[in-house]
Amino acid sequence: MSRIINVGLIGCGNISHAYFAGSKNSEIIKIVACADLDPARAQTRAAEHGIRACSVDELLHDPEVELVLNLTVPKAHAAVNLAALKAGKHAYSEKPFALNSREGRAVLALAQRKKLLVGCAPDTFLGGGQQTARNALDRGAIGQPIAALAFMMCRGHESWHPSPQFYYEKGGGPMFDMGPYYVTALVNLLGPVRRVGGSTQSAFSKRLITSQPFAGTKIPVETPTHITGTMDFVSGPTATIVTSFDTWPYPLPCIVVFGTEGTMEVPDPNSFGGPVRLRSKDGKTYDEIPHTHTTERGRGAGVADMAYSILRRRRAHRASGRLAQHVVEVMESFEKSSTTNRHVLLKSTCTRPAALPLGLSPTQLDA
Numbered sequence: 618m619s620r621i622i623n624v625g626l627i628g629c630g631n632i633s634h635a636y637f638a639g640s641k642n643s644e645i646i647k648i649v650a651c652a653d654l655d656p657a658r659a660q661t662r663a664a665e666h667g668i669r670a671c672s673v674d675e676l677l678h679d680p681e682v683e684l685v686l687n688l689t690v691p692k693a694h695a696a697v698n699l700a701a702l703k704a705g706k707h708a709y710s711e712k713p714f715a716l717n718s719r720e721g722r723a724v725l726a727l728a729q730r731k732k733l734l735v736g737c738a739p740d741t742f743l744g745g746g747q748q749t750a751r752n753a754l755d756r757g758a759i760g761q762p763i764a765a766l767a768f769m770m771c772r773g774h775e776s777w778h779p780s781p782q783f784y785y786e787k788g789g790g791p792m793f794d795m796g797p798y799y800v801t802a803l804v805n806l807l808g809p810v811r812r813v814g815g816s817t818q819s820a821f822s823k824r825l826i827t828s829q830p831f832a833g834t835k836i837p838v839e840t841p842t843h844i845t846g847t848m849d850f851v852s853g854p855t856a857t858i859v860t861s862f863d864t865w866p867y868p869l870p871c872i873v874v875f876g877t878e879g880t881m882e883v884p885d886p887n888s889f890g891g892p893v894r895l896r897s898k899d900g901k902t903y904d905e906i907p908h909t910h911t912t913e914r915g916r917g918a919g920v921a922d923m924a925y926s927i928l929r930r931r932r933a934h935r936a937s938g939r940l941a942q943h944v945v946e947v948m949e950s951f952e953k954s955s956t957t958n959r960h961v962l963l964k965s966t967c968t969r970p971a972a973l974p975l976g977l978s979p980t981q982l983d984a
């Protein structure tokens with residue numbers, strides 16, 4: 618592979634470190650410039666990585682930049698993606714793809730008109746943990762999938778996060794924050810969702826911040842903080858998901874898939890590794906199976922996969938805008954179902970991403 622894709626990174630906050638690290642050894646992408654609303658942040662990051670810092674506008678109109686990596690905050694994802702597409706660049710953003718499916722549809726429509734690609738995190742489903750689970754499922758290790766469970770339950774982030782306010786604002790909550798990992802992992806395993814049911818609540822109308830620097834401040838809760846949902850997959854299985862910022866911890870698994878011939882525990886979808894455990898219908902214990910794919914990938918794998926797709930038009934990228942848009946519609950439908958007292962039939966769909974081939978090195982995503 619001789620040509621590489623030059624990437625301009627917008628949003629030089631916490632997660633940008635992981636993307637800089639992940640792109641270092643890539644054979645297909647290179648971060649060449651960075652920008653942030655806060656120019657000092659962009660300059661710091663640029664100095665750390667020997668690239669140039671510029672304004673957002675300069676980056677969007679930089680002829681060297683082909684792909685914009687959008688690591689801004691969730692409420693800016695759609696607007697920054699639209700600006701990148703308008704400027705003729707491919708766009709890949711952090712999760713969630715948008716704050717609602719209307720916003721996300723506008724991004725997909727513009728990308729289609731401009732014949733550009735859009736992609737979105739999470740890309741953890743390209744890691745060895747999720748791909749090993751996918752491989753086991755595809756080779757029939759648990760027979761036909763029947764059902765799945767997914768849990769992400771905790772007591773919220775106001776005891777440790779320095780500025781936890783956004784978790785409780787509209788567009789926050791445990792589903793839009795962590796749901797993308799869980800719903801994407803389930804779609805990677807079971808395919809697209811047909812309909813959704815949900816019951817949502819907020820156990821507390823206010824949250825007391827105990828972390829510094831806002832300790833003692835009470836913040837209003839504007840979003841559901843305990844969401845129980847059901848998903849009926851087009852392929853037949855049904856899944857139950859619970860995401861919560863209201864509950865004290867209990868040792869629940871992250872994801873379990875039940876099949877006609879056995880049960881599989883799937884690792885934390887917010888990691889690139891983790892153990893996959895199987896119990897066959899005749900077995901008495903859950904046994905860890907060897908990873909079939911490397912666990913040494915990191916954030917940025919989805920951007921690299923999209924770069925292969927740009928350079929080799931013959932295949933679709935896996936962490937795609939369509940997948941992420943479907944995930945947004947699933948997540949927003951839990952609350953819609955709860956408030957309307959009925960199931961929600963989904964309007965969007967997506968293709969189940971192709972499994973990664975066996976035998977790839979951590980820097981490869983194409984055979």
Ligand SMILES: NC(=O)c1ccc[n+]([C@@H]2O[C@H](COP(=O)([O-])OP(=O)(O)OC[C@H]3O[C@@H](n4cnc5c(N)ncnc54)[C@H](O)[C@@H]3O)[C@@H](O)[C@H]2O)c1
Nearest residue numbers: 628629630631632633653654655688689690691693711712
């Ligand atoms: N921090 C994590 O561990 C983590 C993990 C996975 C995913 N994410 C996701 O990554 C995204 C960013 O999270 P973070 O923790 O890095 O946040 P952050 O607040 O540390 O950084 C976001 C940066 O984006 C900049 N920004 C905001 N709006 C902008 C705009 N319109 N134009 C240019 N710059 C803008 C901010 O100034 C800030 O520097 C979020 O969507 C989050 O869900 C974060």
